[in-house]
Amino acid sequence: MTAVLVIEDDDRIRLALLLALEDEGYEAVGAATAEEGLRAQRRAPADYVLVDLMLPGLNGFECIRQIRRDDDVPIVVVSARDDTHDIVAALEAGADDYVVKPVAIKELTARLRALRRRARSTVSGQVPEPVPVLAFGDLEISPDAGEVRCGGQPVPVTRTEFRLLCELAEHAGRVLSRQQLLSRVWGYDNGDERLVDVHVGRLRQKIEPDPANPKHLVTLRGLGYKLQR
Amino acid sequence: MRRLGLRTRVTAAFAVGALLLAASMALVSYELTRRSLIDERERTALRAAYFDATVVRAGLDTDTPDVVEVLRSLDTGGSRRPVLHLDGEWYARTADPGTTTAIPTDLRQVVAAGKPAVQRVRVNGQTALVVGVPLSATATYFEVNSLLELEQTLQVLALALTTVAIMVAGSGAALGWYATRHGLRPLTAVADAAEKIAAGDFTARLDPATDPDLTRLSSSFNQMVDRLAHRIERDRRFAADVSHELRSPLQTLAAAASVLARRRQHQDERTALAAGLVADEIDRFQRLVNDLIDLARSDQPADRTPVDVAALAREACHTLDLSGSIVHLAPATPATWRVDRRRVAQVLANLLDNAVTYGGGPTSVVLSHDGSAGVIEVDDEGPGVPVEDREVIFERFVRGRAAHTRGAGDGTGLGLALVAQHAAAHGGHVTVTDRPGGGARFRVTLMDCLT
Numbered sequence: 075m076t077a078v079l080v081i082e083d084d085d086r087i088r089l090a091l092l093l094a095l096e097d098e099g100y101e102a103v104g105a106a107t108a109e110e111g112l113r114a115q116r117r118a119p120a121d122y123v124l125v126d127l128m129l130p131g132l133n134g135f136e137c138i139r140q141i142r143r144d145d146d147v148p149i150v151v152v153s154a155r156d157d158t159h160d161i162v163a164a165l166e167a168g169a170d171d172y173v174v175k176p177v178a179i180k181e182l183t184a185r186l187r188a189l190r191r192r193a194r195s196t197v198s199g200q201v202p203e204p205v206p207v208l209a210f211g212d213l214e215i216s217p218d219a220g221e222v223r224c225g226g227q228p229v230p231v232t233r234t235e236f237r238l239l240c241e242l243a244e245h246a247g248r249v250l251s252r253q254q255l256l257s258r259v260w261g262y263d264n265g266d267e268r269l270v271d272v273h274v275g276r277l278r279q280k281i282e283p284d285p286a287n288p289k290h291l292v293t294l295r296g297l298g299y300k301l302q303r
Numbered sequence: 304m305r306r307l308g309l310r311t312r313v314t315a316a317f318a319v320g321a322l323l324l325a326a327s328m329a330l331v332s333y334e335l336t337r338r339s340l341i342d343e344r345e346r347t348a349l350r351a352a353y354f355d356a357t358v359v360r361a362g363l364d365t366d367t368p369d370v371v372e373v374l375r376s377l378d379t380g381g382s383r384r385p386v387l388h389l390d391g392e393w394y395a396r397t398a399d400p401g402t403t404t405a406i407p408t409d410l411r412q413v414v415a416a417g418k419p420a421v422q423r424v425r426v427n428g429q430t431a432l433v434v435g436v437p438l439s440a441t442a443t444y445f446e447v448n449s450l451l452e453l454e455q456t457l458q459v460l461a462l463a464l465t466t467v468a469i470m471v472a473g474s475g476a477a478l479g480w481y482a483t484r485h486g487l488r489p490l491t492a493v494a495d496a497a498e499k500i501a502a503g504d505f506t507a508r509l510d511p512a513t514d515p516d517l518t519r520l521s522s523s524f525n526q527m528v529d530r531l532a533h534r535i536e537r538d539r540r541f542a543a544d545v546s547h548e549l550r551s552p553l554q555t556l557a558a559a560a561s562v563l564a565r566r567r568q569h570q571d572e573r574t575a576l577a578a579g580l581v582a583d584e585i586d587r588f589q590r591l592v593n594d595l596i597d598l599a600r601s602d603q604p605a606d607r608t609p610v611d612v613a614a615l616a617r618e619a620c621h622t623l624d625l626s627g628s629i630v631h632l633a634p635a636t637p638a639t640w641r642v643d644r645r646r647v648a649q650v651l652a653n654l655l656d657n658a659v660t661y662g663g664g665p666t667s668v669v670l671s672h673d674g675s676a677g678v679i680e681v682d683d684e685g686p687g688v689p690v691e692d693r694e695v696i697f698e699r700f701v702r703g704r705a706a707h708t709r710g711a712g713d714g715t716g717l718g719l720a721l722v723a724q725h726a727a728a729h730g731g732h733v734t735v736t737d738r739p740g741g742g743a744r745f746r747v748t749l750m751d752c753l754t
Binding site for chain 1 (some may be wrong): 552
């Protein structure tokens with residue numbers, strides 16, 4: 075059964091989310107604080123983490139950062155705050171997606187399924203035929219092994235970042251619009267383009283020698299992004 | 304008449320001031336120079352006339368003087384013409400015709416009375432200086448001095464002074480222009496900062512160190528911006544806090560309602576009905592909260608990016624289970640506009656939702672353009688909107704005739720108000736008219752979408 079860790083300080087919201095997620099067939103575990111959630115994730119890693127931003131003690135941003143330090147588990151922020159600063163900060167801290175409360179359970183599970191699909195297809199290696207390593211100069215992407223190497227050194231990327239990179243690599247040298255990337259990587263029909271921008275920014279920090287002047291993952295103003303040598 | 308700008312006025316004042324100053328200086332110098340030149344000329348003329356008179360007197364002392372020969376023997380140069388009045392007869396050199404008539408009668412009488420005299424006269428359009436010297440009881444000697452050279456000198460002087468005056472006036476204007484530019488520079492800085500702030504950049508400040516005389520302006524301006532920024536931040540925080548406080552319990556309700564909905568078949572009829580009502584109202588409450596938050600924020604400027612509006616419109620149709628084929632792009636209208644994606648998505652969703660709820664469903668969504676403005680038209684086949692309600696329906700929480708005919712049901716009462724706000728954020732507006740053939744036509748104009 076798929077395990078979901080819900081880090082939410084409001085007891086009622088946590089209880090209601092656990093009830094609803096269990097109804098949808100997930101094994102849901104609750105944590106009232108970031109510290110408790112971090113301990114739970116270390117003890118028994120869940121397949122997904124839902125996290126609130128306004129938490130007592132360690133806040134949600136820091137919680138995401140700490141989980142992300144040694145775990146590529148998909149993290150979805152479930153917050154009542156929909157301020158641009160908060161969304162961007164949470165995504166920059168390492169979250170994969172961001173939904174604003176109140177979110178319908180159907181919508182939430184759809185988001186989780188979208189994350190699950192890409193986790194399966196990229197990590198569990200269910201692709202029948204082996205896909206060759208895609209090389210972009212000193213940047214190498216192995217879709218089968220789920221590995222990214224930069225100048226021969228392995229680069230740790232999250233599943234979402236990896237999926238985004240693969241999507242761009244499959245269309246090497248062609249521009250993909252933010253909406254196309256949102257639909258292919260996150261499964262959104264009409265989503266928030268900041269999701270793409272922040273993930274691209276995070277990827278650049280990892281794969282570009284000079285993230286401010288990217289040479290592989292370039293922006294085409296008003297059009298989108300493309301991956302090149 | 305439009306009032307002239309400060310800069311124009313200061314420049315004009317500088318120019319007029321400089322001109323007045325230069326002109327009066329020029330006039331005074333001209334007058335002084337002219338007088339001293341004329342005095343000088345008079346003295347010279349007198350000296351020469353006395354000398355010539357002595358020569359003539361000596362020439363006339365003989366028994367049978369040849370008057371004309373005596374006059375001819377005078378070394379007068381080109382500018383002096385001697386005339387002798389002897390025993391009632393006028394004598395002049397033949398080379399000097401008409402000079403006798405130039406001598407005025409009153410001068411003649413004064414000199415005849417035995418007094419030397421000087422008078423300026425005009426001869427043949429030229430000024431001349433006539434000097435009269437009595438020689439004896441019957442003889443008077445006159446010399447007509449041409450002042451042509453002096454006049455020419457004075458003309459050159461006048462020309463030079465006028466030129467200088469004009470140049471000084473021009474320099475005055477330039478100085479005024481430069482001074483105002485320099486003086487208005489702090490105002491330009493204030494205007495730049497104010498524009499930035501109006502555009503939403505609250506980090507814009509004036510540098511208080513630039514000029515000690517402007518410290519008060521810059522510090523009070525900065526203080527004002529600080530307070531404004533603080534107030535806006537507080538309002539923003541308040542909206543964020545309120546939304547947080549409203550959204551959190553809604554999350555509990557939404558999750559709990561989905562648990563209830565899953566167990567509908569196990570509930571008795573009355574419980575199921577009640578659970579359904581709760582779920583529906585939670586849904587409405589949720590939309591109301593979102594609309595309220597959007598409305599509270601809609602004074603923020605539109606965050607424009609290139610957006611495929613045709614795709615966005617089809618997407619909005621799909622969300623409401625409508626066919627995307629009702630979306631039409633007018634010929635020569637590009638599909639991609641520079642707009643705020645979130646706002647336009649909401650405009651389309653709200654207009655379509657409105658058409659579904661009150662207009663019997665939308666019949667078409669037409670995207671066209673008017674210059675650089677993008678135009679979205681959503682038609683429906685409902686009863687249309689009465690003329691007297693065509694402005695009211697765009698107000699918030701309208702509860703009246705309009706609400707009974709169109710706003711009842713499960714709407715939030717904010718959908719069309721949001722459409723109007725989003726259009727305004729794009730510098731545009733929304734109107735409703737009758738669709739040819741019945742029904743309503745909502746027309747949203749979004750400015751500067753096509754570049």
